[in-house]
Amino acid sequence: MFDQLFDAALLESVVRAMVPILLAALGGMICERAGVFQIAMEGMMLAGAFAAMAGSYLAVSSGLGIVFGVTAGVLISLMLAFGTVSRQGDPIVLGIALNLMALGLTGFLLPQIFGVRGTFRHERIDGLDRLPIPGLSEIPWIGSVLFDQTILGYLAFLLVPAIWLLLFRTPAGLRLRGVGERPLAAESLGVSPTAYKYGAVIASGVLSGLAGTQLALGNLVLFAEGMSAGRGWVAVVAVMLGRAHPFAVFGASLLFAFAEGLGFRLQGNGLPVQITDALPFLVTLIALIAARKRFARLLDLTTGG
Amino acid sequence: MAETQPIQRSGVAARIEAVLSHPVVFSLVFAFALGWVIVYLTGNDPGFAYREMYDGAITGSGLRNTLGRAVPIVGMALAVSVAFRAGVINLGGEGQMVMGGLAGSLVAIYTPGPGEIVIPLAMIVGGLTGALWAMLPAFGQTRLRLPILITSLLLNYVARAVTGYLVRFHFLDDSVTLTSTQQVPQTARMPRLPIFGGVSLSLVLVILAVVVAWVVYRRTVAGYETQMAGFNGRFARYGGIQVERQTVGVMVVAGAIGGVIGTHMIIGDAYRFIDGELVVSGLAWTGLLVALLAANYPPMILVAGLLFSGLQIGGLAMQRNADVSWRLAQVLQALVIVAVASRLAFDLFRRRRRGPTSGELESAGVGEV
Amino acid sequence: MTAALEFRGVTKRFPGVLANDAVDMTVRAGEIHAVVGENGAGKTTLMSILFGLLPADAGHILVNGEPARFASALDAIRAGLGMVHQAFRLFPTLTVADNVVFREEPTRSGLVDRSESIRQVRNVADRYGLAVDPTEVVENLPVGVLQRVEILKALYRDAQILILDEPTAVLTPQERDKLFEVIRLLRDSGRTILFITHKLGEVMALSDRVTVLRDGRSVAHLVTADTSPEEIARHMTGREVDLDRRAPQHSPGQAVLAVSDLGATGEHGRLAVHEASLEVRSGEIVGIAGVAGNGQSELIEVIAGLRAADSGSVHLNGVDITHAEVSARRSSGMAYVPEDRHGVGTSHRASVWANLLMSHQRGPAFQRRGWFNLRAVRKHARSLISAYDIRTGPIGSPVSTLSGGNLQKVVVAREISHGAPLLIAEQPTRGLDIAAIEFIHSRLIQFRNDGGAVLMVSAELSEILALSTRILVMFEGRIVVELDPSQVTEADVGVYMTGAHQEHPDG
């Protein structure tokens, strides 16, 4: 039974599941570093998926799909930034409300614009092409797993070290982390916390928009109501589990995606769907318990204590 | 904390301004105005749509359905607010509702006896199950320092799987084509009252629960201590309040309310526990929005719960008759909260900043204590 | 000599408060200029306007004769200003070097050049005798060093005008003296120093000239050499003040609090309290002195039940409370004025009466079987408000509207009204003005005279010396010595606070 469990196809599936989560989680991580508690990734991802589909349909171009997806993510992130940064609103309240708004708005616009409810597929929707890297993609196992991605898949992988470099080696990263840690201190040295926080939230809007684009044009070529299906929340957990460190966040996203892929595989091996469905969430809970030492900031934020 | 009006204006203008200055009122106006624009931009007549929504919510069978849907919305809002008020961010209402709903309905289905005994028993078992389920994230936070915000959310998915598994493999009614338990026998169904065309007795219970919450909040040591912990956990701890124990306590109460509501949804509404059905409505999430809009203030929970219920039922009528998707209701609900949380206020548009406490979402409870 | 700074009619209004009311002030280049005033006189507001952190409503400021209106701190820094804030503005998890070069980072091919930042910071530190290791992470440093980091930040940016907002509040006398040396060195290198303080001794010791603010107005411009502490105090308060008072002592009775061999862990798993033993008897005030970060806060937290004890025991009135809940400690007779009145001692979102009720809420006078007697609750609040002269609006208004002194009165009133045998008072007058300090001191003394036992922690040595029956000094988590206040000076205490006694075992 287990000889059928692990193979390249499983890893491909894991990577596909991981890419949107990772993109969103990287954005959430930048926000966390800038001191903005960001739980609106679910909504930004969903809006991104819808807009990417719409853009690709209207222009028959996946490139424009990406632009639309990013724009939608950014628009919601601006609402979040305005509410939390400019108006000092509660980020948890705003995050939850924006997630539900995105769910409602995409569900509203789908029939109003495209005349269908539920799912919209059309040949005009131009998907993101896979771009196998010649040579590398032929390597057994890792070739098909790593070197046969959409442009956003490659981007997600490259962003992990790039964001690490940005955060921990560049002046901008130093300032961003400073803003997140002590906004007043940053301000007194002429670094505007507002600007950096806006920047971070908008960056997460871009990344979550890309995550949604990957969902609607990369992993699939269609839009379905609520198609983000909790992935944005998983990204929140990944940020927390990875303690806002790029490589650890990558690991956390991978863990969840792996558990999900494994769950699909185990179902094929006869395990009831009810059990395999819960697997990624149980694995995440266990990982949280194992890594529980330092969630103090989140705990303080959410308990007022 | 009323703003002093700097200039006396004519009566009506001043009155309108005063009403609009209330952040919740302003946010409602803002959300509906934005909704108007959205409907207009998608090529429909917003005035007609809103009229259909309004009529649909309060006329014909709409009124009963609005009242009926308000039961779980108000109930889940109360469950959320009991925890939120004490500073405990419980996003696990869905899981607590589902777990309690299954346990309660199994009692109703399999316990022989008169309704006077079976119905309360089902509610109690449902409530206890919801409470037990809520204790998992509570102890996770107090013992393992895992934020309830995250664990309660993750446990929702686990609860769905657990109930799905139980129904599919242990309590399946194989005479129907769904993954479903047997039907709740007639005797064990929540009675309906001969008002508004037959609303469930649960409506009365839920109103009672809101009143009880209000009295407890205002009049009891527990109400005081939970609010103090919600305002400032370190202050509460310093003052001798056992915040950890209290966290478990409010989660137990929240979970119990969720479980009772879940039970009501089966024995008072659907009459069968169908795998996944309790989740699709997003009632726990609507309840959460209501609790946020009401700033945990019980009378306002009732008002906001009825409002959101009406929006959803009316939205359905709008979709039927004006061909504008009922999802608009969902958008409006979320927009109201976004506006309130962003402290959008009338003053903002007069380019004069308010003091930091005005329009503050959380502060609506301050006057209470 | 041209004026380095000139304030002309600077006015700033907050909702309900006129924080600065047409303030005029001239600071000459190359002088140390003290700005004094009671709490809320508008000192910090004025400096914030100068530094571009707040916009002024009216008036203007000249820097080196040129009109300057800074839109942000950055403009001010570029114009040669540097500010050390009342509360430090440092990034705890970053290194000293990163803190100092923040926003002015040396770079190499777009990345922060760490070795270059360390080199430059070390250079500046050496030049002004500021002993700091640039590679240390800030959260591991003691307060005295943090202050040096703050000054380094300004000097790294080559500030010609340096503003120090209450820089000595957290320093030992020795550290304070070292700071004063640095400040004088800076003046001698041609810089202008603006120095804000409540402490008149410092004004006399350090400054060249003084500006006094009262209720937002500049009420006096004095030359230090030509004035006296009494005169300055008179300008600050608008009345005569007796500055030199020592509380008459009293004979202590039974032991109320007994702590033996207590050990506790602080943040980051650091051992914060070692084998601490002490006793507080009824009718005495035991003062604990120590440089911030030497375990005083942790010791108090353990006694108050907010931190777990690793070893040892705490007895209150003979009852072992080492592992008791806070509520059990309180009901066995403990009251507690915490150090952080904003974060721990009060809840700014709650009303005045709710704040006054905290820790009394389960008392039999206020509730029966969990139901409040609201009338009794309100009566209690009103009586405390009048007994302690707390200036507040209606008792239902949130305490966020109270000033610092009145907020502290809320805490003290609430805790003393327990009538508990033991009162722990941590930094009971930090940041308060003279009138408020006097009032709170008198309450503490009255409490002691009524037979109460007081355990007091204060960074203010004058306060320790003035009130204590006995003084305990903490250093690196240990109680290193017990002193008799009538036998020692501030300087003597300061020696023990820095651990210097370890080289002289006889003290």
Added chain:
Amino acid sequence: DSEDEAPATTAAPATTAAPATTAASATTAAPTTTMAPEDPVSLIYVSPNPLGVNNFLILGEVGTQRVAERRGGTWKTFESVDDSTRRANIEAAIDEAPDVIVLTTFTLVEMADEYSKANPDQKFIIIDACPEEPAPNLHCGVFREHEGAFLLGVMAGHLSEAKQIGSVVALDIPFFKRWWQSFAEGAQSVDPDIENSVVFIAGDNPFSDPARAKELALSLAAQGPDHIFAVGAGSNGGIFEAAAEAGFLSYGVDVNECPSAPGYIIDNNLKVVDAVVEQLLDQVLDGTAGPVVSFGLSEGGTGVMALQPGLADSQCVIADHPDIVEEVRAVAEGIIDGSIVVNDPLFG
């Protein structure tokens, strides 16, 4: 009727409306010939879910609309999302007192029973399921989906090289056994050694989560099956994408889904819902309807593309296998004449 919704909706219903109707009209010529204008009718169609999640639901609307237009009346569609909105919609429909209220799917069967008994003067139709003792004013149209699924299984039994087949099914509910179990039985009727496996999409929205469906299909295909039955309604798109990527062959449901992945879909388990709704509505309006009408292969209510006249243009893979089409035709005739008995997994 398909022009006005041209680019907006998916291609599937528009392209399949034609063969589906022909299939139905072939066997139900009698009622549809009454083309003379009758009394204007009012019809309300209540769906338990948003239409877009399921082709089946769209076809219900198409049938209702066709009757209303043909008879010169009005029709409305009320889309629901959950239990209480279903109630609200049915009650609103009753408030409007149309000639007939058309309800679809097993989800609504208990409400159909309840409301038809509470409102004896209101005529109801329920499609896809039937209460045990329907009220006289409730008329049921049910399908024998297992017959079509069995035929698909026969195709898979002949075509599978791996001798392993599987199904990706929206939900683990008994109803869908009529698809995946009968599919397996069909295949095993050809070759008893064929192995079968089934996976369920489940999750937050099983009927429209193509992403999960796709991963599940890929995962299943990696384990051996080379013929996979896509029983995921709105999620099917993901399964077909997986087929095109991983190179396995698949089967669709309800309508001809072949054009959405030409070369990768062998055939479909058709449910001619529109024609059935149309037929049942006419019977109810004319007062000739019985309590339950069952539609299977013999009535033309279910079927496969292989048996349809439009096979050549269907873009289905089965069109390239005339020998198997013949084989299937023979089995179908056996089922119709009773010589082959297909178990009903629901009640068998």
